Amino acid sequence: MDDKIKYVVGVDLGGTKIYAAVIDKKGKIYGSARVKTRAEEGFNAVIDRLFDCIMQAVNNSKITLAEIGAVGLGSPGPLDLEEGKIIETPNLGWKDAPLKARLEKTIKKPVRVDNDGNVGLLGEYAYGAGHGAKHMVGLFIGTGVGGGVIIDGKLLHGFNENAGELGHMILDPNGPRCGCGNHGCLEAFSGRLAIEKQIRIAEINGVPTKIFKKMKKKSDKIRSGILAKGYLEKDPAVTAAIERSATYVGYGVASLLNIFNPEVVVLGGGVVEAIGGEYVKIVRKVAIENAFAIASRNVRIIAAELKDDSAILGASFLAWQAIEDLNHSNIL
Amino acid sequence: MDDKIKYVVGVDLGGTKIYAAVIDKKGKIYGSARVKTRAEEGFNAVIDRLFDCIMQAVNNSKITLAEIGAVGLGSPGPLDLEEGKIIETPNLGWKDAPLKARLEKTIKKPVRVDNDGNVGLLGEYAYGAGHGAKHMVGLFIGTGVGGGVIIDGKLLHGFNENAGELGHMILDPNGPRCGCGNHGCLEAFSGRLAIEKQIRIAEINGVPTKIFKKMKKKSDKIRSGILAKGYLEKDPAVTAAIERSATYVGYGVASLLNIFNPEVVVLGGGVVEAIGGEYVKIVRKVAIENAFAIASRNVRIIAAELKDDSAILGASFLAWQAIEDLNHSNIL
Numbered sequence: 001m002d003d004k005i006k007y008v009v010g011v012d013l014g015g016t017k018i019y020a021a022v023i024d025k026k027g028k029i030y031g032s033a034r035v036k037t038r039a040e041e042g043f044n045a046v047i048d049r050l051f052d053c054i055m056q057a058v059n060n061s062k063i064t065l066a067e068i069g070a071v072g073l074g075s076p077g078p079l080d081l082e083e084g085k086i087i088e089t090p091n092l093g094w095k096d097a098p099l100k101a102r103l104e105k106t107i108k109k110p111v112r113v114d115n116d117g118n119v120g121l122l123g124e125y126a127y128g129a130g131h132g133a134k135h136m137v138g139l140f141i142g143t144g145v146g147g148g149v150i151i152d153g154k155l156l157h158g159f160n161e162n163a164g165e166l167g168h169m170i171l172d173p174n175g176p177r178c179g180c181g182n183h184g185c186l187e188a189f190s191g192r193l194a195i196e197k198q199i200r201i202a203e204i205n206g207v208p209t210k211i212f213k214k215m216k217k218k219s220d221k222i223r224s225g226i227l228a229k230g231y232l233e234k235d236p237a238v239t240a241a242i243e244r245s246a247t248y249v250g251y252g253v254a255s256l257l258n259i260f261n262p263e264v265v266v267l268g269g270g271v272v273e274a275i276g277g278e279y280v281k282i283v284r285k286v287a288i289e290n291a292f293a294i295a296s297r298n299v300r301i302i303a304a305e306l307k308d309d310s311a312i313l314g315a316s317f318l319a320w321q322a323i324e325d326l327n328h329s330n331i332l
Numbered sequence: 333m334d335d336k337i338k339y340v341v342g343v344d345l346g347g348t349k350i351y352a353a354v355i356d357k358k359g360k361i362y363g364s365a366r367v368k369t370r371a372e373e374g375f376n377a378v379i380d381r382l383f384d385c386i387m388q389a390v391n392n393s394k395i396t397l398a399e400i401g402a403v404g405l406g407s408p409g410p411l412d413l414e415e416g417k418i419i420e421t422p423n424l425g426w427k428d429a430p431l432k433a434r435l436e437k438t439i440k441k442p443v444r445v446d447n448d449g450n451v452g453l454l455g456e457y458a459y460g461a462g463h464g465a466k467h468m469v470g471l472f473i474g475t476g477v478g479g480g481v482i483i484d485g486k487l488l489h490g491f492n493e494n495a496g497e498l499g500h501m502i503l504d505p506n507g508p509r510c511g512c513g514n515h516g517c518l519e520a521f522s523g524r525l526a527i528e529k530q531i532r533i534a535e536i537n538g539v540p541t542k543i544f545k546k547m548k549k550k551s552d553k554i555r556s557g558i559l560a561k562g563y564l565e566k567d568p569a570v571t572a573a574i575e576r577s578a579t580y581v582g583y584g585v586a587s588l589l590n591i592f593n594p595e596v597v598v599l600g601g602g603v604v605e606a607i608g609g610e611y612v613k614i615v616r617k618v619a620i621e622n623a624f625a626i627a628s629r630n631v632r633i634i635a636a637e638l639k640d641d642s643a644i645l646g647a648s649f650l651a652w653q654a655i656e657d658l659n660h661s662n663i664l
Contacts, residue, residue: 158467171505172505182622
């Protein structure tokens with residue numbers, strides 16, 4: 001590979017949209033594009049749209065495809081990383097989908113993939129809240145709770161390449177049922193769906209709440225934006241549910257401090273973005289209170305910085321790693 | 333350093349005894365010695381006894397001190413690994429004790445230290461239950477619950493070198509108080525002290541038990557050997573307490589599978605050694621039931637193999653690493 005490569009493409013393949021951007025080594029974005037995923041049309045159609053999205057991003061960047069060195073891609077998992085294959089994914093509905101091979105054939109550049117949680121954390125590590133930390137843990141509180149771990153500058157992948165499912169630490173074996181089928185996972189206490197459940201139960205129990213008046217239909221899902229408004233207005237049911245969510249994330253982070261002794265814990269995802277600093281403050285307090293002093297010494301428990309761009313930036317970092325590995329293998 | 337070095341010394345510095353052995357690269361023990369720690373006599377006195385213990389082991393091995401390449405040492409922590417200093421340890425009662433510097437001055441060989449849980453796991457990794465696995469998690473169920481993690485063949489140390497406190501994962505924030513001051517840690521459910529508490533509560537609640545007849549005084553601590561007898565005889569109070577201990581270890585292991593996706597989980601410590609296969613079987617069942625299928629695919633959840641020798645063997649592995657690093661820095 002050419003040592004003078006200046007640009008790569010980072011892609012975020014999500015359940016609803018594909019987001020691609022041309023990015024340089026410092027994380028500067030030169031052009032980007034978004035298209036709908038439409039996974040239901042099948043893998044081949046999505047590969048075509050993925051290629052279109054990349055080409056749109058390249059066109060918007062005023063940089064030619066020839067100047068792009070590699071493509072990095074964040075995808076829902078579980079994945080086979082070496083083959084760059086989706087093993088199975090409820091979000092997209094595919095099995096054994098050869099993402100890397102198909103995209104390399106179309107775009108004629110090296111492609112590297114990793115799962116979305118890892119790629120988001122990698123973005124924060126390289127260009128966001130990480131700021132040079134070598135030991136990081138990421139928790140992303142959205143509809144569910146995702147996670148990732150960086151140890152000594154490297155993503156933790158594990159034996160089957162499926163480490164980092166931090167949302168499924170058990171915080172109470174007798175706790176509420178989780179989407180994964182078990183009981184009392186962090187996600188079952190703290191994800192948006194768990195928050196919504198708490199609010200609906202609170203209302204039935206007579207806790208005052210005006211949150212349902214902000215929604216078109218009471219049966220609609222309670223979006224993060226609505227939660228944020230309710231929290232700002234000190235709506236009792238919303239406040240209690242958000243505080244419960246953050247408190248359990250705090251217990252989870254306490255465990256993660258004792259397990260990993262990280263330098264930085266990054267908190268991201270829709271719920272954290274919507275509620276902001278108050279949420280992070282509760283997590284920090286509960287975590288520090290419940291972890292060993294030496295495991296939390298100088299740790300920074302902070303909000304993610306890159307929001308929507310964390311995955312494309314993390315994916316671009318993957319692409320740079322692919323280029324570096326190719327250079328290295330050419331020398332040997 | 334000489335590439336032809338054939339022997340090192342591995343030392344296990346414990347709260348009650350020091351155990352040292354001359355060991356080759358394959359983990360063969362050529363001679364060993366044990367002396368009492370007597371930490372209350374102070375750091376200087378223990379350094380002298382540590383040196384005596386090493387010299388006895390060397391003499392018993394028929395190998396000369398000149399043939400020993402380095403010394404590895406497992407110590408209670410928390411430690412400063414680079415300096416080889418004990419930062420603080422309730423077990424020995426010292427603060428800022430320069431273990432490595434003092435021992436190197438006395439024995440005139442390179443010395444490397446790590447904490448006891450890590451060294452025990454390293455022994456199982458290199459010479460015991462690990463058998464070539466690169467991703468391992470260790471849980472040691474004794475009076476308390478210790479742990480350690482190996483990722484891609486390396487011990488997980490973390491930012492302040494205090495990672496791996498797996499006994500202090502929170503399994504229920506409203507659970508029993510733990511020795512660390514928090515509530516519902518794994519140790520507070522599964523350590524020997526927690527088992528003892530359960531048995532005493534059960535007796536008060538009228539659960540039949542003959543266990544106290546096996547002890548000199550009812551107020552004596554209930555040792556692992558007594559627990560093993562009670563379990564074998566199906567003593568109802570003992571059986572319930574042991575099964576509860578193993579069940580919560582199972583929940584902890586489920587979380588660790590989702591977090592680390594390891595190849596091997598090693599279970600050791602006095603309680604596991606005393607109860608044996610039945611304990612491991614319960615842990616395995618609960619762990620597999622509560623972890624993601626992909627995170628537990630092909631995982632081996634097994635008993636430690638080296639018993640009392642895990643720490644000296646792990647410490648000898650540390651010594652070989654020290655020699656390798658010195659060779660490497662001489663070449664560069």
